[in-house]
Amino acid sequence: MRLPAPFAAPGYAPKGTLAWLLQLGYTTARLFKQNGLQNHAAATSFYFLLSATPLLLLLSYAMQLLGRLAENSVPATILMAALYEQLQLESLTSLGFIPQQAKLAAGGVGLATLLLSSRGLVHAVHNAFRVIFPEQTKRNAVLSWVLPLVILPVLFLLMGLAALAQTTLSFLAQYDFIGTGNAQLLQALNSAFGFAMVWALLFAAYWRMPRRHPPARDAAVFALGATLSLGLLLALFGAFFKLENYHSLYGALGGVVFVLIGGYFACLLLYLWAQALYAWGKADITALEKLFLAGSGTGASKLEGYVFGDSGRLLEKYGQLHPAGHTLIAEGDDSQTAYFLYAGRAGVYKETDGGRRRLGELEEGQLFGEMAYLLNETRTASVVAETDVTVLALPPRILEELMRHSAPLSRRIIDTLCQRLERMNQAN
Numbered sequence: 001m002r003l004p005a006p007f008a009a010p011g012y013a014p015k016g017t018l019a020w021l022l023q024l025g026y027t028t029a030r031l032f033k034q035n036g037l038q039n040h041a042a043a044t045s046f047y048f049l050l051s052a053t054p055l056l057l058l059l060s061y062a063m064q065l066l067g068r069l070a071e072n073s074v075p076a077t078i079l080m081a082a083l084y085e086q087l088q089l090e091s092l093t094s095l096g097f098i099p100q101q102a103k104l105a106a107g108g109v110g111l112a113t114l115l116l117s118s119r120g121l122v123h124a125v126h127n128a129f130r131v132i133f134p135e136q137t138k139r140n141a142v143l144s145w146v147l148p149l150v151i152l153p154v155l156f157l158l159m160g161l162a163a164l165a166q167t168t169l170s171f172l173a174q175y176d177f178i179g180t181g182n183a184q185l186l187q188a189l190n191s192a193f194g195f196a197m198v199w200a201l202l203f204a205a206y207w208r209m210p211r212r213h214p215p216a217r218d219a220a221v222f223a224l225g226a227t228l229s230l231g232l233l234l235a236l237f238g239a240f241f242k243l244e245n246y247h248s249l250y251g252a253l254g255g256v257v258f259v260l261i262g263g264y265f266a267c268l269l270l271y272l273w274a275q276a277l278y279a280w281g282k283a284d285i286t287a288l289e290k291l292f293l294a295g296s297g298t299g300a301s302k303l304e305g306y307v308f309g310d311s312g313r314l315l316e317k318y319g320q321l322h323p324a325g326h327t328l329i330a331e332g333d334d335s336q337t338a339y340f341l342y343a344g345r346a347g348v349y350k351e352t353d354g355g356r357r358r359l360g361e362l363e364e365g366q367l368f369g370e371m372a373y374l375l376n377e378t379r380t381a382s383v384v385a386e387t388d389v390t391v392l393a394l395p396p397r398i399l400e401e402l403m404r405h406s407a408p409l410s411r412r413i414i415d416t417l418c419q420r421l422e423r424m425n426q427a428n
Contacts, residue, residue, distance in 0.1 A: 019307075019309075019310040019312075019313070020283070020313060022307045023283060023286065023287060023307055023308060024276065024279055024280060024283055026303070026304075026307045027279040027282070027283065027286050028272070028275050028276040028279040031132075031275050031278070031279060032271070032272060032275045035131045035132060035275070036131075037128060037131070037132070037268070037271040037272070037275065038268065040124065040127065040128035040131065040267075040271060041128075041264055041267035041268045041270075041271055042264060042267075043124045043127075044121065044124045044125060044128065044263075044267040044270075045260060045263035045264040045266070045267045046260075047117055047120045047121035047124050048121055048263050048267075049259065049260050049263060050117040050120070050121075051117040051118055051120075051121050125205070125209075126209070128271055128274075129205075129209045129210060129274065132210075132271065132274050132275050132278050133209075133210035133211060133212070133274075133278055195227060195231065198227050198230065199223055199224060199227040202223035202226050202227055202270070202273075203219055203220050203223035205223075205274075206219040206222055206223050206226075206273075206274060206277055207219035207220075207223075210278075214277060214278075214280075214281055218277060218280060218281070219277065222273050222274075222276060222277040222280070223273075225273055225276075226269060226270060226273035226274075229269045229273065230266055230269055230270075233262070233265055233266060233269060234262075237258075237262045237265075282401075282405065284314065284317070284398070285398070285401050285402055285405045285406075286308075286405070287308055287311075287313070287314055288314060288340075288392075288394070288398070288402060289402060289405060289406045289409055290304060290308035291308070291311055291314065291340070291392075292340060292365075292367060292402075292409055292412075293406075293408060293409060293412070294365070311342070314392060315342070315390070315392070318392040318393055318394060318398075319342070319390060319391070319392055319393075320390070320391050320392075320393050321388070321389070321390050322385050322388070322389050322391070323385065323388055324385050324386060324387050324388055324389075325384065325385060326384070326385045326389075327382060327383070327384050327385075328346060328369075328383045328384065328385060328389075328391065329368075329369055329379050329381070329382055329383040330379060330382055331349075331350060331351055331379050331380065331381050331382040332378050332379060333378060333379045334372075334378050334379075335372065335379070336372045336373040336395075336396045337369060337393050337394065337395060337396070338367060338368070338369040338370040338373060338393075338394045338396075338399045339367070339368055339369045339383075339391045339392065339393055339394065340366070340367050340368075340391060340392040340394065341362050341363065341364055341365065341366050341367075341368065341389060341390075341391055342364065342390040342391060342392055343364055343389065343390040344364065344385060344386075344387045344388055344389030344390060345361065345362065345363055345364075345385075345386045345387045345389070346361070346362040346368075346383050346384060346385050346386055346389055347360070347361055347362070347383070347384050347386050348360045348361070348362060348368075348381050348382070348383055349381060349382045349383075349384060350380070350381045350382070351382075356382075359381060361386075362383065367412075367413065367416070368383060369383065370399055370413055370417070371417060373396045373399055373400075374413075374417060
């Protein structure tokens with residue numbers, strides 16, 4: 001029968017939701033460090049800045065065109081004034097970061113740089129996601145080459161339009177062209193649109209980029225967490241930029257470095273939430289690994305013992321309680337479920353010409369029943385509970401993921417399998 005919900009492992013470990021959150025956070029941090037995602041974040045932020053730099057040339061073209069339109073258009077004049085005041089374009093032009101007259105050749109080089117760096121940025125993100133979600137499959141060759149050349153310009157265009165709308169509305173509100181209340185409402189709607197756009201991009205990345213797509217609901221929730229974190233990061237960096245009067249102290253070049261630092265932290269958050277999404281999907285696997293290897297001499301730290309000390313969630317999900325005399329595994333059966341003996345004692349028996357023969361005893365902490373799955377054969381022996389027993393029943397999918405996830409556990413299973421085969425050969 002299934003274990004009742006209140007059943008939990010004794011000990012000093014945190015319980016319930018707190019234990020679950022600690023396990024998720026610990027696993028995420030360990031995998032984040034193990035996968036070297038700091039380096040991936042640095043590479044991604046570099047390509048991002050390299051991709052954004054040619055946009056200054058495109059901005060110069062746009063300002064020249066806008067200047068010609070402003071000669072005969074009041075809206076164009078207002079837009080130009082808003083851009084110069086809100087984005088401090090005059091300072092950037094005087095410092096040489098935005099050329100006053102962009103030539104066609106320079107614009108062509110800038111566009112080529114944008115396309116190539118776009119490809120580098122998308123591939124940097126792909127490489128990071130391949131590390132975070134390690135399932136390996138081949139990608140479509142056309143998409144692999146064409147998508148990177150298209151996605152970043154489109155992304156920058158959408159971001160530019162949102163920033164342009166926000167800048168214009170701030171300027172109009174400042175000088176009361178459309179009324180403060182209307183401007184604030186439009187700014188709020190524009191901010192909501194920008195938030196939704198970022199969330200949609202992150203959701204698409206978290207859901208579709210892993211080769212084995214996570215559930216859409218999980219991807220949506222983690223994308224929302226990443227979007228809120230990026231919004232908070234942007235607010236903190238903006239406040240610091242104004243508080244330290246960063247532009248006047250370090251100039252435009254210091255602003256570029258500041259943007260690069262902000263991009264690095266933004267990429268860290270992007271990959272941290274992606275790693276948390278992967279850890280969420282592997283939470284049971286990690287907890288089962290720690291439970292199975294407890295006391296096996298694998299050198300688990302005290303911190304791991306504290307974080308993974310509560311087995312209540314695993315017992316509620318996979319646990320079964322059986323009385324003495326119950327047959328857990330019947331010889332000749334074609335089932336492939338593996339079991340972990342959490343509490344109690346069981347005996348291993350085999351039918352021979354002379355009757356049933358006892359081959360050995362299973363004690364707490366032992367994994368059994370995996371041979372049928374590994375060898376793809378029927379059960380070679382029976383396992384009968386000799387006392388009341390508590391076991392964790394693991395379907396083949398969970399056992400396969402455990403062996404792929406944990407090299408120490410795989411070695412232990414192979415070693416145990418070899419010992420059992422040797423005993424069975426001696427018994428025959």
